[in-house]
Amino acid sequence: MIYVLLPFAALPIYSVMKGVSPVYGKAAASLGANPIQRFLKVYFPLTLPGVISGGTITFIVALGYYITPALVGGPSDQMLGYYIAYYTNVELNVGMSAALALILLVLVAVILTLFARIVGVKRLMATVR
Secondary structure (H helix, E strand, O other): OHHHHHHHHHHHHHHHHHHOOHHHHHHHHHOOOOHHHHHHHHHHHHHHHHHHHHHHHHHHHHOOOOHHHHHHHOOOOOOHHHHHHHHHHOOOOHHHHHHHHHHHHHHHHHHHHHHHHHHOHHHHHHHHO
């Protein structure tokens, strides 16, 4: 999973990091900031939109992985995606799989809504422009 999902996290972070002007770091250095302060106070907040978008994309793509936890965790440690596939393919119970898929959709929507409220999407989008 790491090999497949790493580009989904690294590429948005890299694209935002590449767009940060080095002038900001030089300005912070001229004001007396050491390298750690420049990173924490200037560079990291400017790259935060890439970190957040990479994490969100990776989280959404990782929801579809149900084979890996089934192989690694064993039969007693299953995720919701496994049960959706099980009720669809083995039990042929479309109603149960649809209900589980709806539960998964609602959980993801709640997580992303909480995430948007905590981070502040409007503030985040203002830094991207």
